[in-house]
Amino acid sequence: MPKRSNYLLPTLREAPADAEALSHKLMVRAGLIRQLGSGLYTYLPAGYRSIKRTEAIIREEMDAIGAHEMLMPVIQPIELWRRTGRDTISELFRLSDRKGAEMVLAMTHEENLTFHIAAEVRSYRELPLLLYHLQTKGRDEPRPRAGVLRTREFTMKDAYSFDRDEAGLEASYARNMAAYERIFDRAGLRWYKVESDVGMMGGSGAHEYMAPCPAGENEIALAPDYAANVEIASARAVRVELPPELDAPHEQPTPALTTVSDVAQALGVPTGALIKAMPVVVEGRGMVLALVRGDHRLNEIKLRNRLGADFRPAHREEIEAEFGPVGFIGPVGLDAKMPILLDEAIRPGCYVSGANKLDTHLIGVHPGRDFSFEPADIRCVEAGDLTAAGHPIVIEPAIEIGNIFKLGTRYSAPLGATFLDENGVEKPIVMGSYGIGPARIVAASIEQFADQIGISWPRALAPFDVHLVGLGKPGDPVSAAAEAAYLELTAAGLEVLYDDRANAGAGEKLTDAELLGCPLRLTIGKRGLAEGVAEARTRRDGADASLSLDGLGAAALARLDGVA
């Protein structure tokens, strides 16, 4: 176990100027990481200890569900990626070897493993399989950020399941889910499992594991009976007060009023009484008009999923050709020209919409009567919306610490991973993939539990169980007692960092211990030595106690047992 006097733990009194997120600042200040380049971080010894502890938990729980660890290369021939069509992903790092052959740095390992499974697995008798590895991933992120939270190179635990059918996949999925819940619980995190978009992984279903924290780059919608990424979340909108019914739409002059809030204010109606019209162009299909309530935002992921195709916002010229002046467009009269999707939050009633005429809106527009539409759920949920059971939703920022995907045959089909069933029929293997980012677990833990004075580790992730602070000078009895304590703690099986520095003051050592945030700090000083005790302070609750130097190892272990 290390002594601080010859351990690389460069703590800083101030955070580097370019750090913004709390976990980033603290990891640098506590001497856990240093930056090499944008999105590229070195783990110094103490930081790497936490990473390894996290990885150990992951290994134990993956092994416990019968997954088998292996190891696959980071550098791969691009050919495999061509076969799955992932060679065009812009985040893919590309390189070439001395012969000019094109290679990539793997961003995940579906191609790699499926390639082997295709070659080695022939029969239903060999399935199911569940394999994983912990390996470096490369991603040419457009924007790395927040220290270790979003980097261009990082280690990921990725597991892959291979089953003969959907039912098998469901079972594999459930096993991984159970392992994940144990992993995040053991790591001491606050976390949620949320429904998520399948994104570019493809496949039929996905969940994300989210750790709420201020630096999170995702938003999750939460209620007692609900948890989903806002990318796909659905809820009942808060009702709005609508203007009185009219027999037919009436034109209303709205000179130069092009925004929802301006129009609402001028007409004396809530913004929710307006219909916001967003024309989009679907590749190869033409224009579609998406309508959401004036106080809502269009959810592009939900709209894409609903359309089943990518789309782009219509250009100004396209809008002017089909509708009228930008800022005054609406659905009335357009239902013959293009499909209209009306968000479900727009309840029956009379609304205000653009009149497709300069400086003019329509009041008394009744969907269904004044234009035809298809109902759709295409808006972003908002805080205060209600779940099916009537609970209000809150929205929290969170960091994605793990995800699980039902891949189906997304990779097995293009890579020819098939098997013969009992009837001799060749079928594609049904796959799932399951990822966890150990560095994000570490950073999320710091985000969730740090306080004014520094990190506050859960015991499971702390670089050391005990931070032993010796306040004596070389050669004095205090120093000798600290050295003895160090030996005894180590012998008791504790992971201990001993601050034996002769050139650091008491305040410096104690402050450093608080910054690094190990669960138990033991101080050996003149004061305690006179009583034959070490002074113990637990980091999470700040509680002090005196532990007899005689039998210190057992006493420290007992003290730690009371800590998270």
Place this chain on the structure above:
RNA sequence: CGGGGUGUAGCGCAGCCUGGUAGCGCGUUUCGUUUGGGACGAAAAGGUCCUCGGUUCGAAUCCGGGCACCCCGACCA
């Protein structure tokens, strides 16, 4: 890829507008005094001022190109 910002000693920053031998705090080294919350005194080391070019007698400073890094947005298996 759009917008904003930064680059000067290990870290944090000033100096730049108005060109004239590069500074402050912390840290580091040595000596002494201290020794339970970053202590005091004395001495010292440490910088191609991101880079390339231009203007000028003279450039950290003015002008132009490039690079790197950070923040917001887009993007994010």
